[in-house]
Amino acid sequence: MIDLRLEIDPLPIDEPLVVRLRNQSGVGGGEHDAVLIDVDSSRLEYDYNGFSLGLYRRGEESFDGDVIMALPGSRTAHRLIRSTSPHNTFLVTEQCDQLCVMCSQPPKKYHADLFSQFALAASLAPRGATIGISGGEPLLHKERLFSMLEAVASTRPDVRFHVLSNCQHLDNEDVERLVSIGTDKILWGIPLYAADAPTHDRIVGKVGAFDKLQRGLAILLKAGSSVELRTVVMQQNKERLAELAEFLFTRLSHIDVWAIMQMERIGYGRMNWANSFHDTSTDFDGIAKAIDIVSARGISVALYNFPLCSVPTQYRTFALSTISDWKRKYLDFCDKCGARVACGGFFEWYSHNEGFSALGSL
Ligand code: SF4
Structure with a gap:
């Protein structure tokens, strides 16, 4: 690491x-x-x-x-x-208004405002850098976040951001500001776990989250923002992926990509691993069906954090190497694998005796 x-x-x-x-x-x-x-x-x-x-x-x-x-x-x-890495992220706050069962960065009560320092750091980044913004929930500090994005957009128009947000704190008045920052400057990574409010709200631990999220997404799409919808596959939603795929097609077809993700065994994800981790190396059916539905309808879909050998051959092209270099590892059997260069491996905190049960060198 x-x-x-x-x-x-x-x-x-x-x-x-x-x-x-x-x-x-x-x-x-x-x-x-x-x-x-x-x-x-x-x-x-x-x-x-x-x-x-x-x-x-x-x-x-x-x-x-x-x-x-x-x-x-x-x-x-x-x-x-890190100037040679594409995986640079600013943790702008540890406060959050959700309690997701798989959260890798459990929220904290206090917030240290370092947005000015982050703005300066971004202005010193290598040319063409893309910087992740994560939390906690960055939009809890919307004014400070937007000011930072505006400052960097004016001094370093070549720098782009990937903002992870629950998308529940946007208003119609934000559209103009989003447009002026530049919709090409930000890719919004927005988690959506199910097409129905009860399932989504239960997973994120907040009643009303689904409805607020829909309103936030409508504002982002109205502004012409780029959106990556993110769905972590868990025992709680594995049966509902096809339904979610239909929902994306009928309601959210303007998103840029749907990222179907594997869990990270850290934070609440570690605490709830036994009740939440879904072993997709032995049961990929729900994901396969969901991919078939959206890709047949022209929506871009990708698999994040899936070891290549956990994915059936015909779906491996969807599996991207997404685990950040600083927290990525490989296991002993990966040494003999011909696919290692293309494979994103495992999170540093992955525990194989509680993880995928059907992996092996390709
Ligand atoms: S054996 Fe290791 S490197 Fe090869 S596909 Fe599986 S996880 Fe990836």
């Missing part, structure tokens, strides 16, 4: 500090760049506007172009952007 926290020498700061690390000066250098001036075993020393910034690494890892954030009093820095 790749560590997204880096040990640093404590800094005399009383505000969060965002810095881009550079191996050499002069490459788009600016006031937010720290330039490498010395390497002593595992300690790297950077010059940051005349001050020393000491950072420690394991092995020979390079941080050139990475953007880090140091917090006052902390001996670690958050590695917000």
